[in-house]
Amino acid sequence: MWSQTTDKQRNLERKKEQILTEIKAVQQLLKTEKTKERNVLSEIQDQNHKIKLSQDLIRNGQQQIALINRDVEKNQAEVAVLEKELKALKEDYAKTIVKSYKSRSSQSRIMFVLSSENFAQAYKRVQYMKQYANYRKKQGDEVREKSDALAVVIKSLEEKKVRQNVLLREAEVQKKNLEAERTKQQGLMALIQKDQRKYNDQIKKKRTETAAIDKQIQQLIREAIAEANRKAREAREAAAKAAGKKTGEKVVESSKGSNTAVFELTPEGKVVANSFKANQGRLPWPVSKGYISLRYGDQPHPVQKHLTIHNSGVEISTVVGTRARSVFQGEVLQVQVLSGNNKAVLIQHGDYITVYQNLSDVYVKKGDKVTLKQEIGVVNTNASGQTVLKFLLSHNTTIHNPQSWLSGSN
Template structure:
């Protein structure tokens, strides 16, 4: 009997020792498990890194979406302008210019769709790489968890754990064993939580991949549709060019009339600017003469007062001595006059205007239908422009591009009403206005309304906008902010 009890105690002790060895082994494995968790964290870090890359791509995505919105707004604006010009029964140069701008915007739209597709490829690749990493991560987690469950099942679970705890020879051993058991249980819970997290990430990535593929399909369909629209526009352009070419003599006559009007406008503005410069210089010279006269009078009065004081002093003396005449002060040099005779306010305004090169607001919304200088609008038909023509919608208000003073308001035939605004030694011109609501000498602020755009007999509404520095013509396109 004693032998049986002894053998039972021995088996219980051996079992406890086996359990202790098992948990010691697991404790040693926890270090490697912790390293495994570090690797697991590294895999998740890869996923997070891919998410960071996606964040950078998101910035590109936001920029692309912004460009797409702006181009769409431009297309809608051009469609409105083109509709206005196509209401006429015959083709016009204004219609041709609008079609060319719409073709340009349509090409840009297709380019943006292609950029979108490339970006989608990159985003899809990132999502797939992240999913592959998560697949490997989940597989390792499942294998580790399966081993832990299998090993635990061989130890009869809670009964063996209790036996393991209470068979400890000392209280300290009891605490050590309890710590091992708790760490083991915590490790299993962590692995379950980690698997759930990875599974959730995988579902999210799979959904994103599916949505991205749908976006790609829609973008491809859109590219095909926009390509067809582009071909239709090119067909319309060919028809307009053909019709205009058949009326070459008539078109050349119209262009010649516009050229003559431009020359008249140029001559008129040159005369106004030269007169203004001469008047400013004369005002500056007159002011300098007045100042010199005042200074001379002040010096003479000071000399006379000094002589009187010296004479009174000499009369008080018994012996009259000659007093030296007061030393004449050298006449100060005349202040240099600005080459253009501008005052400080005008100099400051000119400097501020020059600093806004490339940032000036547009006088009207629309597009540049005729650029600065000479260009061929049709075969053998050349057109010259002292500024730029901006085609817009009928009835659009015209605004100043900067603070200034109205120099003159006049009517010049084909150029309709014209407003000249001075900005120091810079000048802006707004021609082809239906009506004007400013007067000469009036001070204006930037973006202030000065009139309404005129519409010609062909249904074209455009403003001729010019920038001059004294008598030199500048290209307004480089002064206006990009659109």
């Protein structure tokens, strides 16, 4: 039980450090945005995330305090039991000492032995005195052990109370910070309310652009699958022709068209696909730092809750100059300019494809073999100072929630 409590405490401490690191990252992003052209919508979105992190931090502190409270109660009960046992041992030991004091004379002990009626009785009396001396020693040892145990528990109790007070003070600071963040958020929302139409138009425009890019990505995936299958089929036919020349057999060329929905995998491709699938939930993030600012799927807009948006992947906010990296070994299928500085890299992993959008510079080209965590490009930073990577994952043409594939992001 003690081990489980300690493990829970350690896990909470680790989670607390992660939250604090993420809060620091969001704070850095907010500062960057304020030095650029102000984008109220993105500022509110980051502020929302910071508020959520502050709430998580408060909950984390409450859980730690609850654990410590249980430990304190347990220690207090243990102290009460030990004090009671120690008191009884001391009283018993005191009686033994008094009795021993009264018969402390060595002459009395000798006379006690010599007054025996026979040798057997004398032997028994000598053994009794030895046992009595051992009993006294054992009592003394027990008193010392109980005293030491009590001192350890009291010290542990005092340390827990100190930690408890630290956490309570931290909780007060966190609550004040949360109130300050909410006040900032209300000010930002007031700006939105002043020009509701303008911001709604911005959101709708972004939604339309996103839908168009999603459609473009889907088309790129289908084209990439068709091209990969065509090349694989040509390679097989070339190999068959070469084999036919050696044996004199006639080879009939396939007239089958390229399937745009499913990869026709080689045995090696199947191994890569199985390995990729086996790493679901353990893939590294496509950037070294950042947080998920927009999750996968249909959801209320983070600012205008009455508007629903669809996200085909996850958007990860990070810092200026961050490089995107491959989440698994594979081969570059496509490098495509989607719009302006929004370049996309598609990487094949068997019959899985990972897509890295919103890159300003790209370090790889079509056909390149990439390794795990290899840098493939720089994430674009817009005029408002936002640096956001959009990451998608598909199995053939079926889009999956990439968040469930990334390590520590559930």
